[in-house]
Amino acid sequence: MTKPVVAIVGRPNVGKSTIFNRIVGERISIVEDVPGVTRDRIYSSAEWLNTTFNIIDTGGIDIGDEPLLMQIRQQAEIAIDEADVIIFMTNGRDGVTAADEEVAKILYRSNKPVVLAVNKIDNPEMRENIYDFYTLGFGEPIPISGTHGLGIGDLLDAVVAHFPKRETKEYDADVIKFCLIGRPNVGKSSLVNAILGEERVIVSDIAGTTRDAIDTTFKRDGQEYVIIDTAGMRKRGKVYESTEKYSVLRALKAIERSDVVLVVINAEEGIIEQDKKIAGYAHEAGRGVVIVVNKWDAIEKDEKTMIEFEKKIRDHFQFLDYAPIVFVSAKTKQRLHKLLPIIQMVSENHAMRVQTNVLNEVLMDAIAMNPTPTHNGQRLKIYYMTQVAVKPPTFVVFVNDPELMHFSYERFLENRIRDTFGFEGTPIKIIARPRK
Numbered sequence: 001m002t003k004p005v006v007a008i009v010g011r012p013n014v015g016k017s018t019i020f021n022r023i024v025g026e027r028i029s030i031v032e033d034v035p036g037v038t039r040d041r042i043y044s045s046a047e048w049l050n051t052t053f054n055i056i057d058t059g060g061i062d063i064g065d066e067p068l069l070m071q072i073r074q075q076a077e078i079a080i081d082e083a084d085v086i087i088f089m090t091n092g093r094d095g096v097t098a099a100d101e102e103v104a105k106i107l108y109r110s111n112k113p114v115v116l117a118v119n120k121i122d123n124p125e126m127r128e129n130i131y132d133f134y135t136l137g138f139g140e141p142i143p144i145s146g147t148h149g150l151g152i153g154d155l156l157d158a159v160v161a162h163f164p165k166r167e168t169k170e171y172d173a174d175v176i177k178f179c180l181i182g183r184p185n186v187g188k189s190s191l192v193n194a195i196l197g198e199e200r201v202i203v204s205d206i207a208g209t210t211r212d213a214i215d216t217t218f219k220r221d222g223q224e225y226v227i228i229d230t231a232g233m234r235k236r237g238k239v240y241e242s243t244e245k246y247s248v249l250r251a252l253k254a255i256e257r258s259d260v261v262l263v264v265i266n267a268e269e270g271i272i273e274q275d276k277k278i279a280g281y282a283h284e285a286g287r288g289v290v291i292v293v294n295k296w297d298a299i300e301k302d303e304k305t306m307i308e309f310e311k312k313i314r315d316h317f318q319f320l321d322y323a324p325i326v327f328v329s330a331k332t333k334q335r336l337h338k339l340l341p342i343i344q345m346v347s348e349n350h351a352m353r354v355q356t357n358v359l360n361e362v363l364m365d366a367i368a369m370n371p372t373p374t375h376n377g378q379r380l381k382i383y384y385m386t387q388v389a390v391k392p393p394t395f396v397v398f399v400n401d402p403e404l405m406h407f408s409y410e411r412f413l414e415n416r417i418r419d420t421f422g423f424e425g426t427p428i429k430i431i432a433r434p435r436k
């Protein structure tokens with residue numbers, strides 16, 4: 001199921017990122033303690049009244065050296081391309097400006113629902129400032145204050161009211177959905193071609209140019225797969241498509257729709273910081289991950305090269321220690337036949353459920369082997385554990401006091417679970433809860 005997407009547009013300084021942060025709140029992500037994985041605060045999931053959605057701050061997508069007005073226009077275009085509902089943000093202290101009218105003109109032309117927000121209405125006396133904004137033609141303006149957190153509920157009510165009514169299920173549950181992410185030119189489209197075994201998509205030597213494909217469904221050995229569209233695969237030719245943040249945005253959308261993410265690395269270039277960031281997204285989203293080192297044909301090697309490369313990957317991607325690594329060549333097809341079976345295995349592990357009684361036997365053995373830690377004279381007590389979700393496998397462990405569950409002990413439990421049940425290729429989550 002895909003979550004609805006909300007995009008915030010508006011000229012600079014009206015308060016887009018302030019509102020974005022208000023709506024997103026302080027979410028605790030599972031990679032926050034992983035050094036080096038920084039997050040762009042432009043895309044996040046959020047929740048309002050039991051409805052989850054994704055939200056984009058288009059203001060965070062800076063578009064090269066374009067003049068300001070052009071940037072604002074392109075951000076509005078992105079919102080129209082990506083969102084189900086658009087929040088058009090203005091500043092109630094400035095009144096309607098020429099740039100606001102420019103944005104309005106672009107939004108008229110789309111068929112997307114628009115909710116007009118007038119920000120910086122910090123007190124009731126300022127409410128009359130909103131009447132000016134009726135002239136923009138998007139109905140009733142909603143007064144809000146990002147600084148004081150006023151009106152955000154009303155705004156989100158209006159947004160949620162526009163969500164598509166029933167979420168449609170895209171594919172059957174037993175179809176494996178995967179995507180390929182990685183920097184431009186690592187060979188993503190070549191790999192897609194090679195996997196499909198036919199020149200269905202066009203490959204080019206120019207960085208960033210890619211094929212015209214949406215989701216591609218295919219069947220291999222009785223298993224159905226879908227390759228999910230990633231950054232730059234569609235609607236190419238627009239100026240903003242080459243901006244890094246936009247391609248990250250598209251990759252995030254693809255990751256979200258996938259069960260398994262192939263993180264593609266170029267063997268010729270080694271691992272660079274951006275690879276780590278990209279991989280961090282897949283991990284954080286709780287998807288199954290396979291690390292694919294492509295262009296293996298292009299480097300000189302001896303019998304140690306692969307082991308050394310693997311070690312480098314493990315060092316750089318410590319948070320992905322569960323991910324299998326495959327060395328392939330889209331060009332010579334070397335080891336490509338391994339990819340689909342590995343994707344299948346990871347997808348099964350991602351959806352694996354273990355029995356509570358077996359899980360608790362493992363838990364008791366683990367505690368016997370490595371007694372629970374103490375803090376300020378208090379010892380962590382673990383009562384029992386149960387798996388509450390799949391995709392990714394999520395475990396709740398009931399304890400006397402969650403504060404006493406130290407990261408390293410959690411890690412120890414995770415490793416015991418992995419040693420016993422497998423779970424290769426999938427992140428697992430462990431949540432400590434106080435026993436009532």
Ligand code: GDP
Binds near residue numbers: 010014120
């Ligand atoms: P963006 O460029 O549209 O993302 O705007 P920002 O969120 O960065 O906000 C621009 C400035 O407006 C910052 O100095 C904010 O502190 C300020 N600001 C944001 N929301 C409000 C508000 O509701 N009231 C007031 N008075 N200032 C605000």
Ligand code: GDP
Binds near residue numbers: 188207209
């Ligand atoms: P994308 O931008 O990640 O989709 O990368 P492409 O699939 O467009 O590939 C970028 C370039 O790398 C093209 O010139 C490909 O021919 C080349 N390439 C892709 N895979 C391999 C490979 O396995 N070996 C070699 N030597 N070149 C490759």
